[in-house]
Amino acid sequence: MALDKTRLLEAYRVMKTIREFEERLHVEIATGAIPGFTHLYSGQEAVAAGVCMHLSDDDYIVSTHRGHGHCIAKGCDVIGMMKEIYGRADGLCKGKGGSMHIADFDKGMLGANAIVGGGPPIATGAAIATKLDGNGKVSASFGGDGSSNQGTVFEAMNLAVVLKLPTLFVYEDNGYGEHTGTSYAVGSDDIAGRCEGFGMTAKKVDGGDFFAVYEAAGELFDQLRAGDGPAALECTITRFYGHYEGDPQRYRAKDEVANFRESKDCLKNFRQRVTGEGLLDDSDLDAIDAEVAELIDRAVEEAKAAPAAPISELETDVYISY
Amino acid sequence: MPVKSMRDALNETLHAEMARDEKIIILGEDVAGGAGGTGVEEAAGGIFGVSAGLYTKFGKERVIDTPISESAIIGAAAGAALAGYRPIAELMFADFIGVSMDQLYNQIAKFRYMFGGKTRCPVVVRMPTGAGMNMGAQHSQTIYPIVTSVPGLKVVIPSNPADAKGLMTTALRDDDPVVFFEHKALYPRKGEVPDGEYMIPFGEAALVREGEDATVVAIARMVTFAEKALDGLEANGITCDLIDPRTTSPLDLDTILESLEGTGRLVIVDESPPRCSIASDIAGMVASEGFDLLKAPIQMVTAPHTPVPFAKDLERAYVPSPDDISAAIRKVVAY
Numbered sequence: 071m072a073l074d075k076t077r078l079l080e081a082y083r084v085m086k087t088i089r090e091f092e093e094r095l096h097v098e099i100a101t102g103a104i105p106g107f108t109h110l111y112s113g114q115e116a117v118a119a120g121v122c123m124h125l126s127d128d129d130y131i132v133s134t135h136r137g138h139g140h141c142i143a144k145g146c147d148v149i150g151m152m153k154e155i156y157g158r159a160d161g162l163c164k165g166k167g168g169s170m171h172i173a174d175f176d177k178g179m180l181g182a183n184a185i186v187g188g189g190p191p192i193a194t195g196a197a198i199a200t201k202l203d204g205n206g207k208v209s210a211s212f213g214g215d216g217s218s219n220q221g222t223v224f225e226a227m228n229l230a231v232v233l234k235l236p237t238l239f240v241y242e243d244n245g246y247g248e249h250t251g252t253s254y255a256v257g258s259d260d261i262a263g264r265c266e267g268f269g270m271t272a273k274k275v276d277g278g279d280f281f282a283v284y285e286a287a288g289e290l291f292d293q294l295r296a297g298d299g300p301a302a303l304e305c306t307i308t309r310f311y312g313h314y315e316g317d318p319q320r321y322r323a324k325d326e327v328a329n330f331r332e333s334k335d336c337l338k339n340f341r342q343r344v345t346g347e348g349l350l351d352d353s354d355l356d357a358i359d360a361e362v363a364e365l366i367d368r369a370v371e372e373a374k375a376a377p378a379a380p381i382s383e384l385e386t387d388v389y390i391s392y
Numbered sequence: 393m394p395v396k397s398m399r400d401a402l403n404e405t406l407h408a409e410m411a412r413d414e415k416i417i418i419l420g421e422d423v424a425g426g427a428g429g430t431g432v433e434e435a436a437g438g439i440f441g442v443s444a445g446l447y448t449k450f451g452k453e454r455v456i457d458t459p460i461s462e463s464a465i466i467g468a469a470a471g472a473a474l475a476g477y478r479p480i481a482e483l484m485f486a487d488f489i490g491v492s493m494d495q496l497y498n499q500i501a502k503f504r505y506m507f508g509g510k511t512r513c514p515v516v517v518r519m520p521t522g523a524g525m526n527m528g529a530q531h532s533q534t535i536y537p538i539v540t541s542v543p544g545l546k547v548v549i550p551s552n553p554a555d556a557k558g559l560m561t562t563a564l565r566d567d568d569p570v571v572f573f574e575h576k577a578l579y580p581r582k583g584e585v586p587d588g589e590y591m592i593p594f595g596e597a598a599l600v601r602e603g604e605d606a607t608v609v610a611i612a613r614m615v616t617f618a619e620k621a622l623d624g625l626e627a628n629g630i631t632c633d634l635i636d637p638r639t640t641s642p643l644d645l646d647t648i649l650e651s652l653e654g655t656g657r658l659v660i661v662d663e664s665p666p667r668c669s670i671a672s673d674i675a676g677m678v679a680s681e682g683f684d685l686l687k688a689p690i691q692m693v694t695a696p697h698t699p700v701p702f703a704k705d706l707e708r709a710y711v712p713s714p715d716d717i718s719a720a721i722r723k724v725v726a727y
């Protein structure tokens with residue numbers, strides 16, 4: 071599954087776009103311009119990219135409260151996303167959803183989800199549909215280490231095994247569910263092992279290594295597409311910021327993130343590897359950096375200038391008013 | 393009397409009651425925080441700080457951080473209650489009740505009756521409720537109308553720090569299950585709080601203000617909005633009784649009917665969508681028990697029949713405003 075130059079550039083562009091999107095939000099949120107609570111994906115980019123690069127617009131994903139990266143990797147319009155997060159009229163969900171509820175059905179993005187464990191049953195159902203359609207399409211749900219403790223997730227995994235559904239359960243173990251560590255809350259401290267217990271293939275990889283995620287996901291999607299039932303992928307990873315923007319992070323040692331930014335930055339790792347192996351030149355990547363920076367600038371500018379969601383929208387998109 | 397925030401009033405009550413009764417335990421997500429992390433112990437104390445200091449004071453045996461597993465949180469509280477403890481179960485947001493509904497609705501609520509009165513189930517389920525923080529459709533709902541409809545559950549919704557203390561103390565000494573809603577926007581609200589032991593019986597409404605022209609019934613944050621509306625109207629010579637039921641089950645209908653004997657006009661304010669809300673519930677009871685007292689059609693001021701929207705202006709328009717309340721009062725008065 072060697073990636074050619076075009077695909078490598080695509081992978082980098084996706085990861086870089088996610089990173090810039092989140093880093094910029096980190097700055098903008100501090101100004102108070104963005105309502106609500108926002109959960110940033112910085113640090114975890116390789117997981118979204120490594121999984122979604124195997125998917126087309128006709129494959130489905132379901133995401134989480136920390137969903138911006140999954141949305142971008144699945145092809146959601148970055149400007150529409152930014153507008154949604156600002157609560158604008160022409161945001162991807164008209165400003166009605168916000169950061170935790172971005173969806174784009176044309177891209178097979180069935181929604182970020184603010185209920186931990188809400189997504190996997192939905193991805194399982196989407197896999198029932200693709201299986202019935204017999205079109206070879208698959209689904210994937212993303213979830214955190216914390217979500218792996220939710221009964222809804224256990225039920226979805228078992229159902230997927232029982233029905234041999236083409237769905238991938240992706241777990242991003244970033245060490246914490248809010249203020250509580252994975253090693254405390256996940257009893258066995260082994261999410262992949264748990265998934266195997268349900269009767270599916272499960273792999274565990276370093277989520278900071280794009281190539282590891284990409285290869286493992288590729289093998290598992292091959293299995294799904296061959297009709298051999300569901301699979302799980304556990305990615306060990308870290309988030310660079312707090313659980314939400316504004317989180318004082320008292321549960322975390324002061325230097326923890328600094329170390330990770332040094333050693334576990336998936337973008338740095340990627341650049342080092344592809345330039346070291348002579349697959350890409352620094353100048354290729356620098357060009358993408360510049361384009362992405364410009365795109366994110368434009369997204370923020372347009373989002374700031376866009377009209378707010380109008381009150382006339384309050385009672386639309388619901389079946390009936392009283 | 394000392395002035396405290398509702399958050400502090402609740403926190404101090406939990407401390408006092410846990411010190412008084414060693415059978416009280418608390419379980420929920422991040423009620424302490426920090427377990428399995430690289431930072432400090434008790435890193436959270438509840439994400440709104442309501443359980444702050446409990447872990448440090450009472451230890452990990454009684455202050456139990458759970459995985460993200462709402463069904464197990466509520467169910468485990470039920471089991472511990474049947475086995476002699478008095479658990480406080482915390483849902484991080486009221487919206488997450490959906491995940492745990494069976495344990496609350498089919499289990500906890502039913503035990504005493506279904507088992508022929510042979511057991512009690514003294515669980516207090518605490519949950520932050522309500523809109524106002526732009527947290528979107530799955531983190532902003534009121535939920536209490538759904539819970540109020542379930543036989544076997546007592547439902548408490550305080551609007552100020554003193555009531556929060558008095559009602560929480562009562563809840564923790566009650567032998568039956570109590571669901572205790574804490575409005576997120578009211579945590580910082582300050583007010584005088586009596587020192588020492590302070591209990592408020594369930595089913596006794598508070599007459600927050602007295603007046604002549606109409607009766608306004610409001611819950612939780614809507615009490616503060618109704619007060620704003622009344623401040624404006626009083627300058628124009630319109631005065632109202634303002635009643636805060638404080639508990640929706642049991643509900644103090646008598647106080648509302650007594651007030652209507654004087655005013656004959658009723659406005660009910662509820663942050664929930666209109667159908668099967670506390671507003672429609674009280675309106676229905678007043679229509680059947682107090683029909684002769686009414687001089688005008690009952691006005692309900694509620695959220696619209698929609699999920700809670702995210703965008704700032706939309707959410708502001710969703711939540712009933714003081715102006716909406718004033719308009720409803722003017723309408724019944726002018727009828």
Ligand SMILES: Cc1ncc(C[n+]2csc(CCOP(=O)(O)OP(=O)(O)O)c2C)c(N)n1
Nearest residue numbers: 136184185186214215216217246247248488
């Ligand atoms: C049912 C439910 N319970 C609790 C929460 C509150 N909550 C939001 S995110 C979160 C932690 C999730 O941890 P994890 O699954 O590891 O994802 P991460 O935030 O680390 O990406 C919690 C407890 C929620 N949104 N939904």
Ligand SMILES: [Mg+2]
Nearest residue numbers: 214215246247
């Ligand atoms: Mg996590």
